[in-house]
Amino acid sequence: MSAFRKFSAVAVGASALVMVFASQAAAGSGEGCGGDGHCLRFSFNSDQGGSQTYLWGSNIPDLASYKFLTLGGGEGYSLKNHAASAANFSPYPATVYFNSNYAGSCDTLSDYAYADKLHNTYNNNASVRFNYSGSGCYKF
Template sequence: MLKKLALATMMGALISASFGAAAANAATDRNGVCESGEFCLYYNSNQEGSVSDFDTSISDYGDEQPSCYEFKGAGNGKGKCVKNEAASVWNRTGHPVTVYFNSGYAGPKQTIAANTKANLNSDLKNENASHKLNDSGSGGGGGGGTYGAPDNNPHPSAAARAPQATKRTQFVDDEIRRLTGEKDCWVGDYRSNEPSTSNHNTGNALDCTISNAIGTYPTAAQKEQGWKLANWLRKYASKLDVRYVIWQGKIWSVARDDEGWRNYTAGTGVTAGHYDHVHVSIQNPYGD
């Protein structure tokens, strides 16, 4: 009996030690360290910059604080939302993981083999919205993905008077219609409360309504639709002569491209914060 008790005690100790060791070695997601068993997104290419580590699939990274998944680790990009900002990955899960352009595991995708480091391809780099673990690329539907590449803008920098668009701006409007299907973009009337050289007043800016109407917040699907347009404008800024884009309280500009999407602080509320429409400014003589 004593031998049996001693054996049981010893086995219990071994089991306890075994579980303790497993717990000590288990990965801790969202701690800013890419550990074994995790899928990790990096702000910069070649697994550099801040890291965001996950041990589960994420159907929507979110696009604003405090609800978004952000880069946690030290380095460039720390604190930024990972959506549309990741450039490289490290898959340490032991299974394939697929990164998707759209939320809900849809759109263009890139599958990362188990235990592999990779840079995101041209469709996914800085245009990523979800990832699915143990997925070989079958998740999600077509989702539309990204839009096709526009033609190069052939028109020189110029100024007009709102509501007239410059030829350079009209070209962007035409390419938006042709390639994205968005048809509700306009320069708008002359704004007497703004400088005469402002983008809208000189015919060098478009506002594209995304929600059901100006003054109303978009649905979840419309928000994705807006991000799809905004990121397309960002991706092809050099071909279209885009200067900056504003959407969902965020701004991206050519001049500060390395900072990605930044908080837009010049306006708040549904319209002033650009939650109901995508604003795109075109390179122009005044740069206002």
């Protein structure tokens, strides 16, 4: 095998490995927790009611592309500006922001905390930051 072919084979293999690790760090969503230990569930209604979606992985600067997934009131709606309650299923805090890009009023859910009615971001939630407790945020 020529040196060029050996180099090409190694480069392709390394690129595939980088893509696998990069995808593991990306944010995910579904009908249950998945990923690296961070897991936040949004519910369409107060008291953890209605349709729900679980988020995990990396921070999410804009919730616009995420939807409520389970059966119930709100199924199919965008998460952005439609979540009334949330639950943190991880040993790390999670902070929900009023605006995209982690700005504005916020609610922080400590490890394993429930917010049966979000305080500062009730139906006005645009971004999520994992493993972060925002200063000036309402604390659950």
